[in-house]
Amino acid sequence: MTATQETAQVPTTGARRNEKVGQVVSTKMQKTIVVEVEMRKAHAKYKRIIRSTKKFYAHDEQNSARMGDMVRIRETRPLSKLKRWSLEEIVRRSSLGQIEEAAEAAAK
Numbered sequence: 888m889t890a891t892q893e894t895a896q897v898p899t900t901g902a903r904r905n906e907k908v909g910q911v912v913s914t915k916m917q918k919t920i921v922v923e924v925e926m927r928k929a930h931a932k933y934k935r936i937i938r939s940t941k942k943f944y945a946h947d948e949q950n951s952a953r954m955g956d957m958v959r960i961r962e963t964r965p966l967s968k969l970k971r972w973s974l975e976e977i978v979r980r981s982s983l984g985q986i987e988e989a990a991e992a993a994a995k
Contacts, residue, residue, distance in 0.1 A: 900958065905962040908978060910953050919970060920947045922960055945972040955981030 909924035922943045927936050945960045945965075953957055957979040960972040 893950055896942060906959055906975065907972075908957065908959050909943070911954055911956045911981075912942065914947075914950070914952060914954055917949045918947055920945050920952045920958070920974065922958060922972070943972050944969040945974050946970055953981060953983075954975055955983040957981075 893927045907922070909922040911920050911924045913921035916923070920969050922945050923940050924936060924943060927938055930937055943960060945958075946963070946966050952974060956977050958977050959975040961975040962971065963973045965971050966973075
């Protein structure tokens with residue numbers, strides 16, 4: 888290989904990480920959110936769509952996510968006993984969170 892061929896190659900940034908989209912169900916811990924992801928799968932024999940949910944603990948550095956928000960989480964290295972995901976972005980804000988913020992501002 889020549890020097891020009893070596894520089895033309897794009898450096899890889901590691902393996903592609905798994906991503907999931909779900910709803911925030913708990914923000915009671917510091918820098919941690921609980922995200923409930925709904926998975927829909929057809930039954931092998933009866934072909935009926937079966938809904939199943941699973942909860943994932945995700946790291947939220949700025950504590951920016953609120954209850955009811957739709958968020959995207961990305962797989963990461965183990966951060967604690969249960970946390971293996973980190974908050975990537977907030978897809979859609981919840982109207983419930985805005986009502987809570989207004990109530991807090993009125994109380995102050």
